[in-house]
Amino acid sequence: MKDIKQLQDIATQIRRDVLRMVNSCASGHPGGSLGCADLFTALYFNTMNVNPENFTKEGNNEDVFFLSIGHIAPVWYSALARRGYFPVNELSTLRQLGSRLQGHPSAHAELPGVRAASGSLGQGMSVGIGTALAKKMDGDTNLVYTLHGDGEIEEGQIWEAAMFAGAKHVDNLVSIIDVNGVQIDGRTDDVCSSADLKDKFTAFGWDVLTCNGNDMQELVNTLETCKQHAHKGKPVMLLMNTKMGFGVDFMYDNNSWHGKAPNDEQTAQALAQLEQTLGDY
DSSP: OOOHHHHHHHHHHHHHHHHHHHHHHTOSOHHHHHHTHHHHHHIIIIIOOOOGGGOOSSOTTSOEEEESSGGGHHHHHHHHHHHTSSOGGGGGGTTOTTOSSOSSOOGGGTOTTOOSOOOSTTOHHHHHHHHHHHHHHHTOOOOEEEEEETTGGGSHHHHHHHHHHHHTTOTTEEEEEEEOSEETTEEHHHHHOOOOHHHHHHHTTOEEEEEETTOHHHHHHHHHHHHHHTTSSSOEEEEEEOOTTTTOTTTTTOGGGSSOOOOHHHHHHHHTTSOOOSOOO
């Protein structure tokens, strides 16, 4: 386990990685990646029971994570590399021909840490539920985590899965929604308002918690509370409030950075706002 300052330093370095990765290939999704850097740091360096040295697709006897919003792959790749799943210098290959670090996570790429393809939005909760049920059948008490976007939940499959998880008491599942209020076309309230998500998931039979996903201390504490709420008859939902582009002033809360890579000048400007903490790849 790391202390809060160490976790904050890792998150800052992950943000630097994200910016350099998407800049180098002139493609990718920096906005949501920057907003979720704290979450990936907290999960992989504090909350989850994982075994990066002996990764298996099955994930037996450890916690398992699925990224449903596959377009924020850069932040996941950085967290996996920094946690020891594969060499950090491989981050430089993002979106290159033949790279294991594809634009959206691919199971066929055989990248340690990735167990299912994602990018076709709305599917991750269903995958997570299936894995959680398999763990129950195997007597494995570890948890399954999934991450979604508040734009992604406009997909109908999310709600079919949410209804099933509540009805079948899939209580070893912790799903997280990145509630940043923006998506590729603008504000989520303008595109298709999801209204009160807490009431919705509560009505579907979930145990619902909320937190500030860009406050490391609050995030770590709330994720620990999620673990305490697991195995008590209900799936657990964490509504995590973040800001797209967190850490970079000109990207902050700006949906135009959902899927646009910064140029060299913009990257230099952004990196100047983020202290190098672990060393760049």
